[in-house]
Amino acid sequence: MEYAKNILETIGNTPLVQLNTLVKDIDALVLAKYETFNPGNSVKDRMALKMIEDAEADGRLQPGGTIIEGTSGNTGMGLALVAIIKGYKLICVMADKQSKEKMDILRAVGAKVMVCPTNVEPDDPRSYYSVSKRLAEETPNSWYVNQYDNPSNAKAHYESTGPEIWKQTDGKITHFIVGVGTGGTISGAGKYLKEKNPNIKIWGIDTYGSVFKKYHETGIFDENEIYSYITEGIGEDILPKNVDFSVIDGFTKVTDKDAAVYTQKLAKEEGMFLGNSAGAAIKGLLQLNEHFTKDDVVVVLFHDHGSRYVGKMFNDDWMRERGFLDEEVYTADDLVKNHIEKPLVTVKTEELVSHAIERMRKFKISQIPVVDSDGFVGSVDESALFTAFLDDKNTGSTPIKDVMKDSFPIVNAKTSLDEISKLIKNGSxxxxxxxxxxxHHIITKYDVISHIK
Known part of the structure; x- marks a missing residue:
């Protein structure tokens, strides 16, 4: 009979799967190292097991102890599986940008989850780095994993991921592409592959808001590059010890939008239901197209499973709110649909400037149509009122008809976006x-800008 003695024995030996539709314009053979086949559905199972085994071996982790780690979710899942089998308690500290699904899954496998703010400095006492360290200091019989600086992280991929890829490609791999977070995967697997063939190119996928790409190219840790981003699992605002920049040939950065859009594309066009970092990885690979030839074998590693992002990248409302959903907008009624239920705010010719100002303040708007008994006869906006105020500090008691400008152009509901843009460009x-x-409803510059792709 063939069977695993426990769930940990199923970690590793994940398949390589050929990509087809999304890479149709790439001459090379593109293969995905499909890490969701690990029992915790991510590549992090490999290093979670290795880090715990090494900590047990040298006494850092004692029987019945508590494992503490800051995680984006996947390392936490791997640690949870090992903790269950080996009899440890687990506390996972997460940033609040991580998906609710990740937090719920960790709680489902017995981990205690603590959530910290994302948009704080790494050394801020509220950051998930700081909270993890503090908990380890305060909790008796505990061990702080520290996947960012723990050498067992990269070692796990040197011993398993790299050799698997080399064997599965029969040594024909020419490029290895992977998202970089803690750096363990790219550094460990990359080191092994480079030792087998120094000509293999190792490319890291970075995100905007992270420091990796510029640091690799210039040696400068640029704090101006650090800002909050949405993409999960890759990029950092620190330099983890596990990132071996000498192994990496280069980085390419992928936007939050592209990472999210290509996460959906992988599911809909390749049948690969994967996580956010996979979307970033495949888009990064496409950005590197010029580096590949028809004889190349390109391996891109996909970290985790799409089930952890159902409420985010696979939720069209979430995507739409962030401007990530490329919906075609052709006509005027498309532009106003997001605020169609709100009333059209107007001001009458005989009302005072102060009335218009109060309305702008109340409804947080910048322009108002002017009406009389015959309909629309003019308009006022912030610039007109500002000019009037400069001319006369007592302009608040002036009738609107004395400061109003020409009426806004009126179009029908099927007027194209291009025609509306031209009208606004020409001064309205x-x-x-x-x-x-x-x-009637109003279309502002903001309505047009918000639909620019």
Whole structure:
């Protein structure tokens, strides 16, 4: 009979799967190292087991102890599986940008989860780095994993991931591409592959808001590059000891939007239901197209499973809120649909400037159509009122008709985006659209800008 004695024996030996549709314009053979086949559904199972075994071997982790780690979720899952089998308690400290699914999954396998703010400095006492260290100091019989600086992280991939890829490609691999977070995967697997063939190119996928790419190219740790980003599992605002820059040939950066969009594309066009970093990895690979030839064998590693992102990258409402969903916008009624339920704010010709100012303040708007008994007869906006104020500090008691400008152009609901853009470009601060029910609504510069792809 063939069977594993426990779940830990199923870690590793994940398959290589050929990519087809998304890489149709790439001449090389592109293969995905599909790490979701690990029992915890991510590449992190490998190093979680290795780090715990090494800590047991040298006495850092004692029987019945508590494992403490800051994690984006996947390392936590790997640690949880090992902790269950070996009888340890686990506390996972996570940043609040991580998906709810990741937190729920960790709790489901018995881990205690603590959530910390994302947008703080690494040395801030609230950061998940700082909280993890503090908990390790305060908790009796505990061990702080520290996957970022723990050498067993990279060693796990040197001993397993790298050799698997070399064997599966029969030594024909020419490029290895992987997202970089703690650095263990790229450094460990990359080192092994370089030892087998120094000509193999190792490429890291970075994200905007992270320091890796510039540091690799210049040696400068640029704090100006650090800002909050959405992409999960890759990029850092620190330099983990596990990132061996000497192994890496180069980095390419991928935007939050591209990472999210290509996460969906992998599912819909390749049948690969994967996590956010996989979207970044495949988009990064496409950005590196010029480096590949028809004789190359390119291996891209996909870290984790799409089930951890159902409420985010696989939720169209979430994608739409962040401007990540490429929806075609052709007409005026498309532009106003997000605020169609709000009333059109107007001001009458005989009302005072102070009334218009109060309305702008109340509704947080910058322009207002002016009406009289015959309909729309003019308009006022912030610039007109500012000019009037400069001319007369008592302008608040001036009738609107004395400061108003020409009326906003009126278009029908099916007017194209291009036509509306031209009207605004030619000097109008807004456009009025006559809807099919006979009512009017307003299209501002912001409405047009928010639909630019």
């Amino acid at each position: 601060s807004a456009v009025l659209v006559e809807l099919e029910n006979g009512k």
